[in-house]
Amino acid sequence: MSQLETIADKDLPLARDLDLLARVLADTIREQTGASTADQINAIRDLAISYVEGTDPAAGAQLAKSLSSLDLPNAVALVRAFSYFSHLSNIAEDLHHNRRRRTHKINGSDPQRGSISDVIARLSEREVKPSEILNLLANTLIAPVLTAHPTEVKRKTILDCHRAVAELLTERDRLPMTPDEQKANQEALERVLLTLWQTREIRTFKLTVQDEIENGSAYFRNTFLHELPRLYVDLEDKLTELAGQDVQLSNFIHVGSWIGGDRDGNPFVTGEVLRYAVSRQSGVALDYYYQQCQKLENELSMSARIVQVDQALQQLADSAAESRARKGEEPYRMAVSQIRARIFATATQIGTFHHALHDVARAEPYTSAQELAVDLAIVANSLKAHGATKLAGGRLRRLQRAVSVFGFYLAPIDMRQNSGIHDKVIAELFEKSGLEDYLALNEASRRTVLLRELASPRPLICPYVEYSELTQKEIDIYRAAEAMQSRYGEDVLPNYIISNCESVSDILEVAVLMNEVGLIQLSPVVVAKINVIPLFETIPDLRGASKIMSELFAIPQWRQIVNGRANVQEVMLGYSDSNKDGGYLTSNWELYKAEQDLVKVFDETGITMRLFHGRGGTVGRGGGPAYDAVLAQPAGSVNGQIRVTEQGEVIAAKFADREVGRRNLEILLAATLEASLPGKAAVAIDDAAHHALLERLSLRAYQAYRDLVYATPDFVTYFREATPIGEIPNLNIGSRPAARKATNSIADLRAIPWVFSWSQCRLMLPGWYGFGTAISEYLAESGDEGLATLRQLYQSWPFFQVTISNMEMVLAKSDIAIAARYTELVQDQDLAKRIFGRIKAEWQRAVDAVLAITNHPALLGDNPTLARSLDNRLPYLDPLNHLQVELLKRMRAGDESEEVAHAVHLTINGIAAGLRNSG
Numbered sequence: 001m002s003q004l005e006t007i008a009d010k011d012l013p014l015a016r017d018l019d020l021l022a023r024v025l026a027d028t029i030r031e032q033t034g035a036s037t038a039d040q041i042n043a044i045r046d047l048a049i050s051y052v053e054g055t056d057p058a059a060g061a062q063l064a065k066s067l068s069s070l071d072l073p074n075a076v077a078l079v080r081a082f083s084y085f086s087h088l089s090n091i092a093e094d095l096h097h098n099r100r101r102r103t104h105k106i107n108g109s110d111p112q113r114g115s116i117s118d119v120i121a122r123l124s125e126r127e128v129k130p131s132e133i134l135n136l137l138a139n140t141l142i143a144p145v146l147t148a149h150p151t152e153v154k155r156k157t158i159l160d161c162h163r164a165v166a167e168l169l170t171e172r173d174r175l176p177m178t179p180d181e182q183k184a185n186q187e188a189l190e191r192v193l194l195t196l197w198q199t200r201e202i203r204t205f206k207l208t209v210q211d212e213i214e215n216g217s218a219y220f221r222n223t224f225l226h227e228l229p230r231l232y233v234d235l236e237d238k239l240t241e242l243a244g245q246d247v248q249l250s251n252f253i254h255v256g257s258w259i260g261g262d263r264d265g266n267p268f269v270t271g272e273v274l275r276y277a278v279s280r281q282s283g284v285a286l287d288y289y290y291q292q293c294q295k296l297e298n299e300l301s302m303s304a305r306i307v308q309v310d311q312a313l314q315q316l317a318d319s320a321a322e323s324r325a326r327k328g329e330e331p332y333r334m335a336v337s338q339i340r341a342r343i344f345a346t347a348t349q350i351g352t353f354h355h356a357l358h359d360v361a362r363a364e365p366y367t368s369a370q371e372l373a374v375d376l377a378i379v380a381n382s383l384k385a386h387g388a389t390k391l392a393g394g395r396l397r398r399l400q401r402a403v404s405v406f407g408f409y410l411a412p413i414d415m416r417q418n419s420g421i422h423d424k425v426i427a428e429l430f431e432k433s434g435l436e437d438y439l440a441l442n443e444a445s446r447r448t449v450l451l452r453e454l455a456s457p458r459p460l461i462c463p464y465v466e467y468s469e470l471t472q473k474e475i476d477i478y479r480a481a482e483a484m485q486s487r488y489g490e491d492v493l494p495n496y497i498i499s500n501c502e503s504v505s506d507i508l509e510v511a512v513l514m515n516e517v518g519l520i521q522l523s524p525v526v527v528a529k530i531n532v533i534p535l536f537e538t539i540p541d542l543r544g545a546s547k548i549m550s551e552l553f554a555i556p557q558w559r560q561i562v563n564g565r566a567n568v569q570e571v572m573l574g575y576s577d578s579n580k581d582g583g584y585l586t587s588n589w590e591l592y593k594a595e596q597d598l599v600k601v602f603d604e605t606g607i608t609m610r611l612f613h614g615r616g617g618t619v620g621r622g623g624g625p626a627y628d629a630v631l632a633q634p635a636g637s638v639n640g641q642i643r644v645t646e647q648g649e650v651i652a653a654k655f656a657d658r659e660v661g662r663r664n665l666e667i668l669l670a671a672t673l674e675a676s677l678p679g680k681a682a683v684a685i686d687d688a689a690h691h692a693l694l695e696r697l698s699l700r701a702y703q704a705y706r707d708l709v710y711a712t713p714d715f716v717t718y719f720r721e722a723t724p725i726g727e728i729p730n731l732n733i734g735s736r737p738a739a740r741k742a743t744n745s746i747a748d749l750r751a752i753p754w755v756f757s758w759s760q761c762r763l764m765l766p767g768w769y770g771f772g773t774a775i776s777e778y779l780a781e782s783g784d785e786g787l788a789t790l791r792q793l794y795q796s797w798p799f800f801q802v803t804i805s806n807m808e809m810v811l812a813k814s815d816i817a818i819a820a821r822y823t824e825l826v827q828d829q830d831l832a833k834r835i836f837g838r839i840k841a842e843w844q845r846a847v848d849a850v851l852a853i854t855n856h857p858a859l860l861g862d863n864p865t866l867a868r869s870l871d872n873r874l875p876y877l878d879p880l881n882h883l884q885v886e887l888l889k890r891m892r893a894g895d896e897s898e899e900v901a902h903a904v905h906l907t908i909n910g911i912a913a914g915l916r917n918s919g
Helices: 003-033 035-053 059-068 074-107 114-124 130-137 154-176 179-196 210-242 271-299 311-318 330-348 369-385 396-407 420-433 441-457 469-489 504-515 539-553 556-563 575-582 584-603 625-629 649-655 658-676 688-709 715-722 752-760 771-796 798-813 816-825 831-854 864-892 898-915
Strands: 141-146 414-418 496-498 531-536 568-574 610-616 643-644
Touching: 003 035, 003 154, 003 179, 003 496, 035 059, 035 074, 035 715, 035 864, 059 154, 059 864, 074 154, 074 179, 074 658, 074 864, 074 898, 114 130, 114 210, 114 658, 130 369, 130 496, 130 658, 141 658, 154 179, 154 210, 210 271, 210 658, 271 330, 271 396, 271 469, 311 330, 311 369, 311 420, 311 864, 330 369, 369 715, 414 420, 414 469, 420 469, 420 496, 420 504, 441 504, 441 556, 469 496, 469 504, 504 531, 504 539, 531 539, 531 610, 531 816, 539 556, 539 568, 539 575, 539 584, 575 584, 575 688, 575 752, 584 610, 584 688, 584 771, 625 658, 625 798, 643 649, 643 658, 649 658, 658 752, 688 771, 688 831, 715 831, 752 898, 771 798, 771 831, 798 816, 798 831, 798 864, 816 831, 864 898
Parallel strands: 141 643, 414 496, 496 531, 531 568, 568 610, 610 643
Antiparallel strands: none
16 A cells, blocks of 8 residues: 555545534535525635645636625625634544544554653663652652633633534544434534534623633643543553552642733732632532542442441441431442532532532531542542452542642642832832832842841731732732632642743842741741742843842842742743744744753752743744653753643643543653653754854844844834734733733733734744844855754754744745735835835745755645645635735724624634634
8 A cells, every 4th residue: 555545544534524524514504594605605615725726727816806705794604614614623633633543552553752651662762760760750840831811712612512523523433323323423513513603703792810710620620630630540550560569659740820810911810819710720629529429429339248348438437427228338338428528518618619419418528638638548448458459440549649639729820920010019018118219229239128028027018008009909919829828728829920020139029028928938937838930031031040040049048948949949931022022033042041051050059940931822932842842942951840831722722622631741741751861862962063053043033033023113013004913902812901011012012912913914923034034144154064054953953953843834824925915904005015025035035944954845844744734724714814804904994893893803713723823
């Protein structure tokens, strides 16, 4: 069989699913809109396919004419149809990846890259001993962290329908179905797509933080609570087999959250909202434990006449308030019934259950998750004692791990605020206390007075003083944090992140504020209940990060605080703002250098470093394949310690489906192990000469990027008129404002709408601009020898390889011809031609550079899966872009009707779905 036939055969199930979804969607549209509209949509689809495939030279002109002549109702119908096909394609492709992985395992092929089996095999080949893996895991922390950063356009209602489609397709795939079953499955699919068609895709209201909390919690209910315990169990079993002894792992993988705690630029996050976030998360965890105990009661039906339970289990069963007449002979059911009753009492006391259940007996609430864990261990130990280890190793074992990992709080919430706010609060507290004019002090003096306050037993906050609204709001946050830690334990709110951290005093300010509520103190004893984490975001901040940390560690009092946190200091690095500040290549290079410099500082001080990578979904904000990204980190920068943000639509793409979610958790684990335990792996190219070359290329790319974005007159005008940036804030995709300040400046615009806007017009500028100039000038001077060097770096240096591969993906998703259409929206056409001419020339230089370095005949030459996916989507994406331009023209010409605005938002939704990692 030829390779082509093999590929075709491999992808036949995907083609079958796509065909089924397209047929059902087309039938739904015909039924709901009428034959005329359905025929028009099909005709445009056929023209778009011909245009993309290049089979008809006249297709492009005919397509443009057909799209321009659509009336508004038919335009809206087409936008909805093409958007839904992109969404359905995403579902089918995710399921196909799951299918391929299952086939891989069933056939007994080599372990798939990124799986636990694969990484254990790799480490064994490199002569890494099992004991080394276990020692690393004993001191490891791996955490994907969900943020509320708004690029997820889809409503939760729509996501629920998507999940239903996925379940129906999976049912068809995994079960041999009778004709009647197949008919019932298709009818169910038809009902879901009809529901989708008759449901409004875009929210009619702006999200609140409470909405975002509910949306974030759904991923725990649907995926994390189920899959993370399974991942622990599977890893323990594999390591037990490898080590030849029983392995019980500590909790080193956590899923964190910023939702309800991130108030940087979000005025709606308050102390009350933080309390609500913790309470709702607690309710999700306790509800899950309650449901699992219900199922355990049904499973553990063993009779005391047949098995002999141990004394601890019998005591637990005897403590149950439930009628012994019903279950007296079934001690396990009695015991689990008591556990379930105590879980309900706990949730009721905390206030996270808002309903009554008739079958729950009265019981004392648990005071901690540890108490619940003890009771579950009693059940497990008794089962093992009478030969029922298999029963203890199923649902009960997973529940025990869930309680251990998620506790009574579900997910640790990070708090975050901008350093400028801390400055103002400290200054006001000093002023009202009759102390120094804080804002007038230099850096050295600020450090002195902050350390004085940190050691002082005298409080800064006085209950008899009236403070400004800003300061009162901040104080309430700190008090809420202390209260939540007192109720749920320190792990519920373990981290405080300082945005725009530019100095040591920015870090000490937070310590002083935390000292006021007892979360950090030096006197009379050292207390460190929270990690204070600097976030270095801009290019200057990244360059100064190692100096700031070195100076911070030179302060004895700070070393005491770090020692109180197990000698671990976390540092967060911002990918989004550094990219907006300096462009793609420079951002990546400065991040790499900052990590290397930080490794040196931490090694010299003996403090364990944990890096928190603030990555977005798109490449312009640090996105890309997670496995490769972790392996591309500098040597010594991982060492079992890594946290990574998961943002916007990427959260749904990675974790809405359980199997996909498990896969992504496993990838992060496998990559962390491989990066932390290189063993006898080959040493990558990472020397002074190649650093000098990257420095040179980065400098030139930085100059080219800054010349366009920050030094070109009226560039802001071009950006705001040639992209839908003005329409995105009205899309109701998040609670946070699009800009930090009410200005027209690029610097004050958040990185998310900056990147999202460029992806909508298919330029993806933040993911490549400046690179083409840097490479073309270098090759003009160095010739073939320079090209050979770049190719060698691409083959041998993971950092450079990932940088180029991610850029190649972005360039493949861009379309300069479509981007040119958006220039029609610019009022000053001379300005449009001048700036777009520069962008187009740089885009071509970037494409030429990537193809030269990779030696690929075309973009994505080594990634046929992604190339195929793009080919499937382009016939639906390109018309959406065309219609978006036409609708924006109407809107900006004065048509302010709700219908036109809604149609524009639908195109934004559809384009984001087709591109997937767009924000």
